Amino acid sequence: MREKKAKKIVFNSAEEMPIMIASVGSQTHNLTGAWRNIRPEVDRTKCLQCGICWKFCPEPSIDIVDEWPVVDYDYCKGCGICAEECPAKCIVMVEERK
Amino acid sequence: MKKVMMGNHALSYGAKLARSQVIAAYPITPQTQVVELLSEMCSDGTLDAKFINVESEHSAMAACIGASVAGARAFTATSSQGLALMHEMLHWAAGGRHPIVMGNINRSMAPGWSIWTDQNDSLSERDTGWMQYYCASNQEVLDTVIQAFKVSERLMIPGMVILDAFALSHTYEVVDVPDQALVDKYLPPFKPEIRLTPSDPRAFGGLTGSEHYFELRYKLQKYMEKAPALIEETGREFEKIFGRNLGLVDAYRCDDADFVFVTSGTAGFTARVVVDEFRKSGLKAGNLRIKVFRPFPFAKVREVLKKVKKAAVVDRNCSYGAHGIFYQEVKSALYGEAGMPPVFGYIAGLGGRDITTDSFKEVAAHALAKDKADEEIVWIGVKK
Numbered sequence A: 001m002r003e004k005k006a007k008k009i010v011f012n013s014a015e016e017m018p019i020m021i022a023s024v025g026s027q028t029h030n031l032t033g034a035w036r037n038i039r040p041e042v043d044r045t046k047c048l049q050c051g052i053c054w055k056f057c058p059e060p061s062i063d064i065v066d067e068w069p070v071v072d073y074d075y076c077k078g079c080g081i082c083a084e085e086c087p088a089k090c091i092v093m094v095e096e097r098k
Numbered sequence B: 001m002k003k004v005m006m007g008n009h010a011l012s013y014g015a016k017l018a019r020s021q022v023i024a025a026y027p028i029t030p031q032t033q034v035v036e037l038l039s040e041m042c043s044d045g046t047l048d049a050k051f052i053n054v055e056s057e058h059s060a061m062a063a064c065i066g067a068s069v070a071g072a073r074a075f076t077a078t079s080s081q082g083l084a085l086m087h088e089m090l091h092w093a094a095g096g097r098h099p100i101v102m103g104n105i106n107r108s109m110a111p112g113w114s115i116w117t118d119q120n121d122s123l124s125e126r127d128t129g130w131m132q133y134y135c136a137s138n139q140e141v142l143d144t145v146i147q148a149f150k151v152s153e154r155l156m157i158p159g160m161v162i163l164d165a166f167a168l169s170h171t172y173e174v175v176d177v178p179d180q181a182l183v184d185k186y187l188p189p190f191k192p193e194i195r196l197t198p199s200d201p202r203a204f205g206g207l208t209g210s211e212h213y214f215e216l217r218y219k220l221q222k223y224m225e226k227a228p229a230l231i232e233e234t235g236r237e238f239e240k241i242f243g244r245n246l247g248l249v250d251a252y253r254c255d256d257a258d259f260v261f262v263t264s265g266t267a268g269f270t271a272r273v274v275v276d277e278f279r280k281s282g283l284k285a286g287n288l289r290i291k292v293f294r295p296f297p298f299a300k301v302r303e304v305l306k307k308v309k310k311a312a313v314v315d316r317n318c319s320y321g322a323h324g325i326f327y328q329e330v331k332s333a334l335y336g337e338a339g340m341p342p343v344f345g346y347i348a349g350l351g352g353r354d355i356t357t358d359s360f361k362e363v364a365a366h367a368l369a370k371d372k373a374d375e376e377i378v379w380i381g382v383k384k
Ligand code: SF4
Pocket: A039, A040, A056, A057, A058, A059, A060, A061, A062, A071, A075, A076, A077, A078, A079, A080, A081, A082, A083
């Protein structure tokens, strides 16, 4: 696992820049900001442990821990795809309270 | 091995011999046979490549970009409206520096619906950062695909191999299909320095602030400026192995010429018939075929035309509100240099109307009667 630390790289000349826009690990450095307005919450009493939410999360920010789906809120964007796809309808999107 | 094949299949064979690894394409007349043959090759195992079916040209290019980022040699082909639908992804491929090679069959843009040839489809993409090669024979199509991969991968800039609808795409010619072993010698496997791989995770094409975007584009132009020399170098290397030179331009009887037709694509071969006729009657005529349009071979065009008394550019395209597009470039190549010839601009053959020997004779009669071009566009063969 990379160290999760945001580090902005600034090049001072074209020479030292790569020709491609290919940032290193920015997806681990850049955490979801305060803009997520709904978050998925899993109701374990109804969960079938099928892993469908894990498979569908586009981020991917659902881990399977001890066979349970666990959302990593550092990266979850609140898109609601997991809730939509869950066959047991046990993921609820709840409003973030700021 | 010599084979009789249509221009479309020359593209397919070029892609096969280049050992393309991913092909994502959507069929469109008059390009369909390109991907038809490639899909057959992929399914019967003649070509060890992944063929990705897509629902549009935009997706075809997107899939090629993904493949290229992952380090695969990617090929696609399209035409006209299909190319226009790809437009956004063309910027993405060039800006992201993904050396994809694509065949484009020049077909007029609709409306009115047309499947016949002119160059407005590909020339509308001239500022996307793709290299563009305008071919004049099926042999040149096949050869150029192989060379284009070599040049593109060296510079990390995508390349478009372009041929006229029907005049090449559906015309059968004898084509020398080179040995795979020799092609492998000429074109080594694609090994990009940076690629998408789980062992070295990166994000490609992300947000680029004003402190870096400018330099990325500066670098794209700087690498593009290296292309003319590289095209000539790889063209000579190609000649050593395969006996055919692939240059930036193709000059026919220009050395001592007083009057030169400047053309692109297949039209030039018709011009050469007229050149030979003129030569017999005492007029020193020549033909300069511009093969590479991006990067534009400014120096080469100057070198050929500076010795000439008059040049007539015949464009199968129009930049509406301006002029013929090759005409503009040729004029700008000569501008500011002392002793350059007057350049005359002609537009002919839009929507696949034939450009015949009579068309070239009409061009010559007009240009030879004048000392300078007093109209920017002279229309040849239009029903006024
Ligand atoms: S809301 Fe979207 S991002 Fe968050 S866990 Fe569900 S699928 Fe993943």
